[in-house]
Amino acid sequence: MANKKGKNRKSRNNGSVAWKLKYIKKRRVYHQPHPPLHPMSFSDEDAAIDLCFVLFCVLTLHLGPSLWNFMTRKILNDPMPIVVDAFEFLKTIIDLRRTNASLFTTNSPTDMINLETAQKGRLAVAHGYFDEVSRNWSTYLLSWVEVLKMIDAHTAAASVQAIHDELISGNKKPLDVVIFSFTRPDFMNRGVSLQTETELSRAQYVKAIRIQMVLYRSMVKNFGPALRDENHIRTGKARADSEMDVQNLLFDLLEIWLQKPQQDPDMAANVKILETAKDGRNMICHSNLPLLLTDWEGVLLSWKQVATLISNVETAKAIREYHMKLKTEIELPIPIPGQGIRRSTLQPKYFINLVRLKKVPLKTRVAGRQTSRQG
DSSP: OHHHHHHHHHHHHHTOHHHHHHHHHHSOOBOOSSOOSSOOOHHHHHHHHHHHHHHHHHIIIIIHHHHHHHHHHTTOSOSSSOBOOHHHHHHHHHHHHHHOTTOSSSOOTTHHHHHHHHHHHHHHHHTTBHHHHHHHHHHHHHHHHHHHHHTTOHHHHHHHHHHHHHHHHTSSOGGGOOBOOOOOOTTBOSSSSOOSTTOBOHHHHHHHHHHHHHHHHHIIIIIHHHHHHHHHHHHOOOOOSOBOOHHHHHHHHHHHHHTSOTTOTTHHHHHHHHHHHHHHHHHHHTTBHHHHHHHHHHHHHHHHHHHHHTTOHHHHHHHHHHHHHHHHHTTOOOOOTTSSOSSOOBOHHHHHHHTOOOOOOOTTOOOOOOOBOOO
């Protein structure tokens, strides 16, 4: 028995092809909870993607760091790895609130509803559930406001409420909404250099969240649609919704390549490229800031290579151009509140313009529905 366990552990640690394939085949498959009766038009889908980007900015700039600060105050998280993962934080808080009615300074019977809705909103944004975002974006934002109030992040709550109200007014398109501020996580020191391994300087933090937001934008506007097109062409499925889960689509491609003969000269290299692309998605959606700072170029390179692998030359070219422009402009300063500047230009539109994304003509914008996994 001991030898058998040892062999299994060794196989897992070595990341053998057999173990990887078994893991992927056993994964649970998730979808949008409420698929639409009819698919959105492509123009409506593009609008939903823009709206989803604004929600991601709110997650990145306010909800995630506010949850980090709450978890740190309550000694509920390990401060060593700087991973500002709203998913894990909400999961922990939901479990705690379920058993402790006095968890927050002010507690309410609606706490669980708001916490669970907040988690659903985060999942919709991270997994490309654009139908859900289109229908429920207001509900998601308001639940985030309530969660921020629960954890005593009242300034952030007011900021998110203002963003919601500006969107609901209909006076501006999502990408024209200005986000005036961001919440400072307690690991962000006020110095100009890294003080300890568990702190980021102001410049490092701002650079990390800038990278995170623009990579997410590229993922949902360029990389995700290319993966979905490949899936539609390969499976022959008709487009039934606007579910676009990059993680799931990459898992599908990994499963295909892992089943190729190991003698295939491209098998190992392409599996590695796909794994790097998937890891990049996880860095973005789970807010691994140190890795984003060091590995963002490798992520974009892997996405370009995947686009080439699936024969989407236009997307590969767009990602390459996007990479080069971001590389030259990544150090541009962002005005920060409290520095004698009244209005921060932390604006979704600003990040788009910083690295203009080339709209890829989808020659085969075939309608189809992909599967999705949670993660």
